[in-house]
Amino acid sequence: MVNALTPEAAERAAATPRSARPAVGARGRTRHRQAVVAYLFLAPALLFFAVFLILPLGFALVLSMSHWAGFRLGDIDPVGPDNFTGLFADGSTFLAPILTNTLLFALGTVALALAGSVIVATCIDRLRYQGLWRTLYFLPIVTTVVAVGNVWKYMYEPGGLVNGVLNAAGLGSVAFLQDPGTALPSVVVVQAWASAGSAILVLTAGLKSVPESYYEAAALDGAGPVTVFWRITLPLLRPSLLFVCVTQFLTGLQSFALIIVMTQGGPGDATNVAALEMYRQAFSYGDWGTASAAAFVLFVVVLLVTLVQLWIFRRKGEDA
Template structure:
């Protein structure tokens, strides 16, 4: 017997106007539309959240505006002007004359000042990175890692004046280092008085003082490497040297990139340690670097235009070297 049309046992078919459109797969394709008020309310909520976010960021943005953007604009103005300081009414525009004076024939800015800057930064990065990598690899295998990392980090929290003065006395003819050399039967060396040894002597001190931060970063990177890679390599019979070159270094590349960038920028901008240990970049210009030359031109000779032009040249050098380092590391990552 056929069931009646109004029998509740059978579901009634929806009216044709309310049926969802069906694809060949049998799934409904119609999407329910939201009411017109929902997108408008969503936009209002997002706008309110954006305003609140900018209110929280306002102190940081104000800090960067006052201490970064405004000084950068003022330095650009000084680089194109002549100014002796203090009185803003004395600023006289001179165009590119300051940059022409920096690279004029007989100027010491390109050689030896900018050359010393690059050598100083490169030597600091090489010594600090190599030393930190070896020490971090050893510390990662020792007990009480926190104690060793703190011990190597202490030079970084010590003031530059204290570090420079201690090493300056150690480099003296009657200092500790020459005493050790004399004990070994070697003659004394005039570390800071000889133009050939003055810059390498300061590079060693800068590398020693900055090794602690590199060790801290590299030990964190070593700790983040999963141990399963080392276990698999040991099962395959790989030695310590193969594990270091094939596993540790490739996986430590992000930390190495960060250390290289920060150390190189710090080396290019450094001048306080040289000022403490050699005074004015002596003997002669053997230890004079770009940042120290900017300081002397501005505060000793009162030529703020030359100092501003040198600052922009140093900024371009830092930008180019940083971009080159990022490109090299990115290329190695793509090859790997």
């Protein structure tokens, strides 16, 4: 049912000049011009996104189903899914030990860095000159990976600092980087130490956001430090812990520079990981198809691990 205009409204509408009434076509043209201007401002970012992400991603997808030595584009030879099946065929080292090493490296890095950063951040939150302590722990982040790797490599040598401390304590020397059983854990320790600074910054900021009234109420109820930490601090740090967990895991899964500096994937394949294997396949063996297929497998692993982490933290949040 259409509402009829009152006589007063009809008179005002008739008295209004046609030129003063808003034109639907004019509004449409104005919105179109605004959209064009907006896209013109976005064009540089969209062009950068297309050139450096969309096109390489599409080219990598083509290479993952082809054989190519990395020289002329005309030499690309389509082979279908053979590169993917070859990664998981009998006798292939990609699934074990390479992909297994990648997951173990990421898990070890997350476990050590997260546990250490939570402890350090909690201690810093109780100290004076907190900015100084945060800066000191952040210094490894701004140090180049090559420098960090070489320093720790010399520290792990039989005559290095770490073995010197062990010998002074009456223990024997350990071939940290030469023994297949200790090489990967040794590099994990270095990666966790080097990446803990950013986690400490995030967690100290998270601790600052916890209302002080919660701690005062816990003190009035007679709760001890351990109970306060487990019942108040950790649950309220969940968003910060989720961010640290995801970023540390992504860094661990894509780690390359530290391993190539310290061990070059050895001894044998004890420290060989997916990113290093991709580099070897492409630049050492000239097999860009296998390298691209391995990159997509690693992408799927990273995506699945991230989704699982988000699901676990979300479920814990709902349970809480």
